[in-house]
Amino acid sequence: MPKSSNFKIFQSEPILKNYFKIALRNLTKNKLHSGINLIGLTLGLGVSILIFFFVQFELNFDDFHQDRDTVFRLERLEKSDGEGGRSYSTPVLTASTFKSEFAQVTHATQLISASAQAYLDESTTQNQEYMMVSPDFFEIFSFELLEGEKSQVLKDKFSVALTETVAKKYFGDANPFGKSIRLKMGNNFEEYQVTGLLADIPANSSIEFEILMNNLNMDYSISNESQTSWYNVYGDTYIKTTNSEAKYAIEAGVEGMMKKALGTDYKEGGYLFSLQPMADIHLSDDPNSGMAETTRPSLLWILTGIAFLILLIACINFTTMAIGRATTRAKEVGVRKTMGAEFGQLVFQFLTEAFLITISALILGLLLAEALLPTFNDLFEKQLELVYGPVQVLILVGLLLGITAMAGAYPAFFMSSLRPIQVLKGTLSIRFGKQALRKGLVAFQFFISFLLIASTLIMVNQMNAIRNFDLGFDQEMVVLVDVPEVPSTSFTTSINAGFAQAELYRQALTARSEVKSAGITISTYGDNAFWNGGFPTEDGKQFKFRLNFVGGDYVKTMGLELAEGRELNPLPGSDSSAVLINETFAKAMKWDDPLGELLPSVRINPHQIVGVVKDFHHNSLYNAIEPVILAKNPEIIFSGINMLMISSATNPKVIVKGTGTDFEAFRAMLEEEWKRVFPLEAFSFSFMDEAVESQYRADERLGKMVFLAAGIAILIAAMGLLAMAALSIAGRTKEIGIRKVLGASSLSISWMFNKEFLYITLIGVLVALPLSWYLMQDWIAQFAVKDWPSWISFLVLALAGIGFTLAIVSAQSFRATQMNPVKTLKDE
Incomplete structure (x- = not known):
């Protein structure tokens, strides 16, 4: 008869059952150690499961699009005076140009987000966001269309598609298909027919919208001149290619395309486009690079590392305590070896104990993860669900086997290798002070x-x-009230009309004793909240700065301090040629006396610098302070710049500083005055500190x-x-x-x-x-x-x-x- 293998584990099912019985008996006998291991692994697994599922969710953003590998977003690259800049905002004509110039591009669309007043019922309106796209949208993306035909959804200018949530908001439980929604476009309300109903946007989508409409509606807000200009940018451009490798051929031909498009204005390497794979959009270090909030790749690495560290600590507990109990389990090993137990059988016995602890902890960890999920979603502002699909089950099985091996392997092999004679004679020494491994693990x-x-x-x-x-401005008890945008094909007209509306509300507020001061602003606070501008100087170089249009008592309300000069006059129509700059702007221009200087643009209209505000942080503290211009009249600035990038809202906001601390009463007053000035408009506000x-x-x-x-x-x-x-x-x-x-x-x-x-x-x-x-x-x-x-x-x-x-x-x-x-x- 051949000699049996040293790693023979069991010969029949009853023996396997016996292993589990012995394992359960040993675990229940040592309640303290088993309990500590169980609690430690449960805590570690509960948090780690959430983290691993979250990382898997983030890595699979946009994967519901069937042709994601062939979809790209265009990135605009500009270079001036040796300095490069990049943005995902693109000219309107980019989509059509790429589609016509490159055979590899099968479909293209521009995504331009905007907002308008919409009738919620016969007497109430509210601000409604929408997105203008080309009919190619449904050929590029795989958003689920519940009703309507892809080719017919955006068939004309007055066709729209709604998501389920938005449809329910306007039409209740009734079928919205074929019904109409009224939106204020320009100066009038227009009727839009619902020709498509979409499922709500998946939580893992980097493109977000509520209403889709045909990009023919750009005529309400973008002039024909801007629509055909390579230097005015609006929204993102997406293209779909014949295959994933087409990216390289297209990028190689971009420079030739831009030479043809710009003619004599083209400077080599000065204005180009690159293609960003859709799979790379969500994971970005730039928080402003997408419609949905992006996630820094480093965050996923850090969270994954944290999960492994927590599990490692729990596994170390298991290992050190198992070795620490060697003196009490050594006689058991010695007796069993004397009775004929083989090395492999003993290893399997100890691994069975580790497996039972781990699978119990995994079950409890799943329950803990479910309990912690709402808190986790609030923390990361996500809509993560613990869905147990094939990938998630694979993660759980991997954790079960990995932890069983990591926590139980060394103790199993260590205990099973003890010599019976040494154990039974009592000469085995496993004192803590002599165990370098245990010391190292602890x-x-x-x-x-x-x-x-x-x-x-x-x-x-x-x-x-x-x-x-100290950001250099006041943010306590400062409220921002959104004023409806007035769409116009003239940007200057739109801003001025919006400010005229905001001024009516501002004047109503200044008459109230609860208001300390009130101003008007286009931009608030945050990275890229202030617009990016640039103008050519007399020496041919490009000077870049940040821009904000303001009105009323803006400087006073924000608590900005003047280094020199005076504030802008709050009266409408006054100081139409005046601007304020900050100290950094003056330093960049090397001006000793800024009040006697003019903005050094070769094209700018007559103007005057009437004051210098002390530096304040308009961006977050991730960024250094940049040169800033504050102006009342947009025509002055627009006449002199050759570069403008708008990454924030274009509707004005009334900024209000209260006198008291009772915010509920203050909010009620703000809404009361709003309804008096704008009886049909929805009231919307936010806090500066938020x-x-x-x-x-x-x-x-x-x-x-x-x-x-x-x-x-x-x-x-x-x-x-x-x-x-x-x-x-x-x-x-x-x-x-x-x-x-x-x-x-x-x-x-x-x-x-x-x-x-x-x-x-x-x-x-x-x-x-x-x-x-x-x-x-x-x-x-x-x-x-x-x-x-x-x-x-x-x-x-x-x-x-x-x-x-x-x-x-x-x-x-x-x-x-x-x-x-x-x-x-x-x-x-």
Whole structure:
């Protein structure tokens, strides 16, 4: 008969069943260690499942589009005076030009978002967003069309497609197909027939809209001249190609296309386009590069790393406690080997125990993930659902097998390799102080925990500095009220008409005692909120600046300070040739006396600089302060610039500073005056401080996630330390009894154990703190304003770690010293 293999595990089903029985018996017998492992793995898996599902969701953005691999968004590249700029806003004629110039382009569409007043019922209107596209839209994208034919949905100028949610808002539960919706386009309300009903936009879509209409409606808001200009940009352009490799041939031909289009105005490399694959749109470091909020790729790497670190800490607990229990399980191994158990059978037995713990933790982790999902979605402002499709099931199976192997493999092989003779003779020594591996694992736990805590400290300190930084303007009790846009093919006319409407409301508010001051503004606060402008100087160079059109008491309401000169006159029609600049603008022009200078554009209309405001942060604190122009009359600026990029809303806002602190009464007053001035228009407002806070949401979320991870890591590490200290002390009870009989004090015995654990804690802390400072440099470098924690903060953190260890170990060792030595020595 051939000799059986050393890795023969079982010969029949009853034996396999027996393995599970023994595993369950051992787990229930050691409730403390099993409970710690179960809780640690449950916490780790609950958070990790959420993170892994979230990462998978983010990586698969836009994957519902059937031909996503052949869909590209155009990126506009401009170069002037050796400086390059890029934007996803493109000229109107880009789509048609690419479609006609390149045989590889099968379909193309421009996506231009706008808003208009819409009748909600016979007497009420509200602001309604819509998007203008070409009929090619449905040939490029795979948004689900519930009713209507793709070729007929946008067949003419007055056809629209609604999403389900919007349709229900206007028509209730009735079928909207064939019905009409009234939108204010230009000066009149127009009837639009519903020719398409769309399913609501998927949560993982980088293109968002509520109503689609034919781009023939651009005539209401964009002049014919602008529609045929390569220097006026509106919205994004998407193209669909014959195959994914066509990108390279098209990009190679772009320069020739632009030479033909611009003629003598073309400068080599000065105005080009590149193709961005649709799969790359959502994952971007630029928060303003898409309709939907983008996600920084680094965030996914960080979150994935956090998930693995938390799981690793839980697995280390499992491993260290399994090895720590070697002395109690060694005789079991010795007896079973003597009775004929083979190495492979013992390995399988211990892995079975690890598997049972892991699968129990996985089930509880799924329940925990479901419970945490609403909080997670609120934190990241997502609509993540825990859907268990093939990919998600694969992730769960991978976690189950991976953790079973990672947590149980070493203990299984270690225990199964013990020699029966050595075990049964009692010569096996597995004291804590002699186990370098266990020491290393516990030190690594503390290293991970304090790395996360130190990183949290750095992030919290930086975000507090950002939150408390003086931006140079007032944001407390400042409210922004949206005024309806007045569409016009003339941009200047549209702005002036909007300001005239806003002025009516502003004057009504200034008569109220609850209002300290009120102004009008096009832009508010945030990255790219102020428009980008540029003009040619006398030496032929391009000067770039930020632009905002203002009215009323803008400077006073915003709390801006004047360095020189005066404010703009709040009366309508006054100061039509006056502008304000900031200090950075004056420095860039190298002006000692800015009030005596003119904007150095070769084309600008007559004007005068009447004041210089002290520098203020119009962008978030990720960016340095740029040159800024504030003007009342758009004609002055538009006459002199050759570059304008608008990335924010074009409708004016009335900015109101209140006198009191009762916001509910203040809001009621604002709405009361609104209904008096605009009885048919919907009232909409926002807070200036919310606009400021919104710029840092991504990093605030990351900070909260790291803080949560640090808390879980500390909790798991604390449970592990508690169990390890208990195991170490339990294995040396006779030694403690002898020392007490010989006169040792409880304090000296407690210090004996504390020394071993403090040494490990110090290693983890001393490695983690400098490494966290090094790793967080890239994160903190993104801010224009930086603030590192003081060395005292790190010292306090290190002392807290030492105190944390002392408290846990001392509690365990003190309890052991209170035992009667007679009880621990009686069997000797």
